[in-house]
């Protein structure tokens with residue numbers, strides 16, 4: 465797959481997309497994307513924890529060319545990498561979620577559309593269908609105390625063709641991003657709206673200030689959603705093994721091990737460090753996804769080895785979108801695809817489902833590894 469041509473020089477890896485994005489973005493918006501809560505300890509830890517794990521490859525396996533295709537909750541995906549939900553795509557590119565949806569569909573990648581999108585979910589879905597006959601969109605939900613609105617938005621997502629509901633559980637309050645405080649960035653600029661919030665009561669229609677990140681949201685809301693929709697339900701933002709076990713007991717269809725990219729509670733553990741504990745607690749009852757700090761094909765393999773069925777990427781998609789719209793998102797996805805195929809081959813693995821646990825050991829390549 466050839467990387468589409470990009471303005472401002474072509475990044476050769478996913479991290480370089482951030483540098484390229486900085487060249488085109490308003491610094492306030494670049495900071496919104498990059499930022500995390502408070503000291504950003506967890507933002508850094510997510511990435512460095514991947515670097516703190518060794519891959520110990522197997523040799524002479526005759527595995528053949530790796531096949532990346534994967535099934536998640538019964539949905540086909542061209543690789544075990546999803547687009548994590550991120551709010552406000554129009555902040556970084558005028559084509560916004562439309563461009564992201566087209567790139568995802570063209571790449572055969574599952575996109576989790578954010579409830580706080582700047583394009584209505586019906587239009588996101590219509591755009592995805594322009595790029596593929598059978599695109600796969602999931603919908604991310606911040607359950608609202610206004611259950612009438614919550615029911616209506618879930619029904620809208622379902623009617624638009626979304627195939628799963630991803631319920632964000634790590635946001636009983638908004639995390640404090642000091643970059644946004646410093647930049648006095650607390651609202652969307654004029655002309656941009658949260659197009660899914662038009663029917664939410666309170667405030668200017670479509671204003672982000674209408675959304676409630678409520679400490680009242682509980683497992684009872686998950687149970688209520690279970691009765692309200694036939695869509696499969698994933699819970700996103702689980703870090704404690706006991707919560708993973710609760711989610712599995714409740715019969716959710718998937719768990720996203722996530723710390724919101726370090727944007728909610730600072731100093732939570734990096735997701736890749738929690739994954740083995742959560743995998744143990746869940747014992748295969750529910751598929752696990754993971755996001756936070758995934759920047760390399762080798763990161764994807766480490767997550768697969770430690771129990772994830774797939775990973776999500778958040779910031780890299782925003783950087784790709786900023787740099788090149790649909791082509792930029794496509795370039796980020798195809799870069800990770802190439803890296804994953806290369807890393808699987810170098811590890812002697814034929815497919816994502818065949819990544820063994822003992823491929824990963826603790827310790828950096830510099831220090832040597834310990835089991």
Ligand SMILES: Cc1cc2nc3c(=O)[nH]c(=O)nc-3n(C[C@H](O)[C@H](O)[C@H](O)COP(=O)(O)O)c2cc1C
Pocket residue numbers: 496497498510548549550551578579580604632700722723724725726727755756757758776777778779780782
């Ligand atoms: C700009 C931005 C906006 C985000 N918006 C949402 C959101 O609306 N809902 C949500 O559940 N997670 C949101 N997230 C968190 C992502 O879904 C994901 O957990 C995180 O970005 C993964 O880490 P990564 O950026 O290191 O890949 C957002 C993240 C970023 C960077």
Ligand SMILES: O=C(O)C(=O)c1ccccc1
Pocket residue numbers: 551580638672675724727
């Ligand atoms: O930026 C975020 O990470 C996010 O999820 C969010 C939540 C509420 C309002 C705006 C963004």
